[in-house]
Amino acid sequence: MTSEMRSDVLIIGAGQAALECAASLRKNGYEGTITLIGEEVHPPYQRPPLSKAYLLGEMDAARLELRGRDFYTNGAITLLTGRQAVAIDRTAKTVKDDQGTVYHYGDLVLATGARVRKLPVPGADLAGVFYLRTLTDIDLIGPSLAQAQNVAVIGAGFIGLEFAAVARKQGKNVTIIEAADRVMGRAVTEDISRYFEGLHRKHGSTVLTGTGVSGLVGQNDKLQGVTLANGEVIATDLALVGIGVIANCELAVEAGLDCGNGIVVDEHGLTSDPHIYAAGDCVLYHHPFAGEPVRLESVQNAIDQAKSVAAAISGTPQPYHAVPWFWSDQFDIKLQIAGLSTGTDTHVVRGNVDEDKFSIFHFRNGDLRAVDSINSAGDHMVARRLLASGKPITPEQAGDPNLVLKTLLV
Numbered sequence: 532m533t534s535e536m537r538s539d540v541l542i543i544g545a546g547q548a549a550l551e552c553a554a555s556l557r558k559n560g561y562e563g564t565i566t567l568i569g570e571e572v573h574p575p576y577q578r579p580p581l582s583k584a585y586l587l588g589e590m591d592a593a594r595l596e597l598r599g600r601d602f603y604t605n606g607a608i609t610l611l612t613g614r615q616a617v618a619i620d621r622t623a624k625t626v627k628d629d630q631g632t633v634y635h636y637g638d639l640v641l642a643t644g645a646r647v648r649k650l651p652v653p654g655a656d657l658a659g660v661f662y663l664r665t666l667t668d669i670d671l672i673g674p675s676l677a678q679a680q681n682v683a684v685i686g687a688g689f690i691g692l693e694f695a696a697v698a699r700k701q702g703k704n705v706t707i708i709e710a711a712d713r714v715m716g717r718a719v720t721e722d723i724s725r726y727f728e729g730l731h732r733k734h735g736s737t738v739l740t741g742t743g744v745s746g747l748v749g750q751n752d753k754l755q756g757v758t759l760a761n762g763e764v765i766a767t768d769l770a771l772v773g774i775g776v777i778a779n780c781e782l783a784v785e786a787g788l789d790c791g792n793g794i795v796v797d798e799h800g801l802t803s804d805p806h807i808y809a810a811g812d813c814v815l816y817h818h819p820f821a822g823e824p825v826r827l828e829s830v831q832n833a834i835d836q837a838k839s840v841a842a843a844i845s846g847t848p849q850p851y852h853a854v855p856w857f858w859s860d861q862f863d864i865k866l867q868i869a870g871l872s873t874g875t876d877t878h879v880v881r882g883n884v885d886e887d888k889f890s891i892f893h894f895r896n897g898d899l900r901a902v903d904s905i906n907s908a909g910d911h912m913v914a915r916r917l918l919a920s921g922k923p924i925t926p927e928q929a930g931d932p933n934l935v936l937k938t939l940l941v
């Protein structure tokens with residue numbers, strides 16, 4: 532049966548960016564109707580703890596929720612979960628969902644995030660092979676992890692390494708397998724990659740870099756091993772695949788919006804349609820900080836971009852220029868990244884690497900572009916402010932232990 536409804540702002544997706552957009556609209560005094568449609572059954576929740584405190588059993592599901600149920604009632608925000616938007620009609624300004632409901636919108640926001648990239652090898656569908664993106668994923672992994680003894684992590688990005696750290700903390704034999712020649716290679720410079728490889732080895736995990744996976748083997752549909760590209764088989768009860776994500780931009784592509792490996796938007800989150808915005812992991816944006824189109828996958832990006840979208844819809848535009856930042860927790864190490872280190876040429880260490888408390892300042896042509904901090908929250912906060920303000924810092928100053936960094940901010 533087809534039903535129809537109208538919403539001044541319709542947000543597709545009910546994750547970090549969607550929630551922030553709705554909250555910011557109300558904060559800005561926006562009085563129109565707001566509806567969120569999310570395909571997951573859960574109300575908007577935070578993903579970062581899924582591979583950290585939640586997986587460790589140190590956080591319960593209720594605490595994952597980004598806002599309590601009152602938030603939606605009090606803010607007059609209609610939240611519809613368990614529904615997938617399946618088509619956009621830009622001429623009629625409508626969206627259809629998988630239950631046949633047609634939504635008429637004034638402005639549409641695409642906050643569809645990303646989905647995991649599947650491992651394209653034989654055996655990848657055996658029981659015991661997992662991916663990690665959603666609360667449903669982690670609730671499936673938990674009981675299997677408890678039973679497993681030999682765990683393989685395929686792909687050493689942030690999620691793979693965070694998962695590996697938790698598995699190792701739980702006493703599992705952990706093998707990390709990365710096809711590239713270093714871990715977290717897309718996000719950090721080589722010195723930080725090597726530091727984290729050492730960290731995982733120090734805790735007893737095996738770290739294999741430059742090692743591809745050619746297949747997964749098992750019996751009776753149950754995983755028993757990972758076959759490496761050189762033919763060696765590693766005995767495995769559970770494999771966690773973390774080889775990146777793909778932006779959910781099919782709806783936008785089918786609607787004829789400009790898309791690359793994400794939905795193309797301007798500094799207000801506006802797509803090539805004047806009534807359709809996008810924010811978060813699904814977006815490709817020419818970020819002034821990167822100097823080129825980038826698709827960032829972080830809470831900061833989802834929140835700050837969603838705020839810009841809400842500002843534009845509320846009639847008080849605020850372009851999205853914020854400095855990118857990110858964090859990761861592995862064992863007792865907190866990595867905090869400010870800026871983007873791609874293309875940097877000079878790397879200066881500040882602090883003490885042996886004491887696991889230091890930062891690396893990355894410069895390009897003498898300009899600070901990024902700072903990776905290990906258990907050094909103070910450096911991270913100053914770095915964000917330096918990067919945002921453009922106040923100068925030289926490599927010599929960054930490496931000077933007698934200089935109090937904060938003095939550079941005045």
Ligand SMILES: Cc1cc2nc3c(=O)[nH]c(=O)nc-3n(C[C@H](O)[C@H](O)[C@H](O)COP(=O)(O)OP(=O)(O)OC[C@H]3O[C@@H](n4cnc5c(N)ncnc54)[C@H](O)[C@@H]3O)c2cc1C
Pocket residue numbers: 543544545546547548549568569570571577578579580581582614615616617642643644645663664665690779782810811812813827828829830831833856857858859860
């Ligand atoms: C395990 C894990 C750990 C992470 N750790 C960190 C961290 O430490 N720090 C950090 O900064 N970031 C971290 N991230 C990344 C961060 O969570 C994401 O960048 C952020 O969630 C992006 O928000 P989003 O709203 O763009 O997308 P999402 O949070 O993915 O939300 C998009 C939602 O839209 C839904 N959707 C998609 N298509 C449709 C459709 N057609 N109809 C209806 N609904 C749809 C999706 O199902 C999803 O629920 C982590 C991510 C994961 C998975």
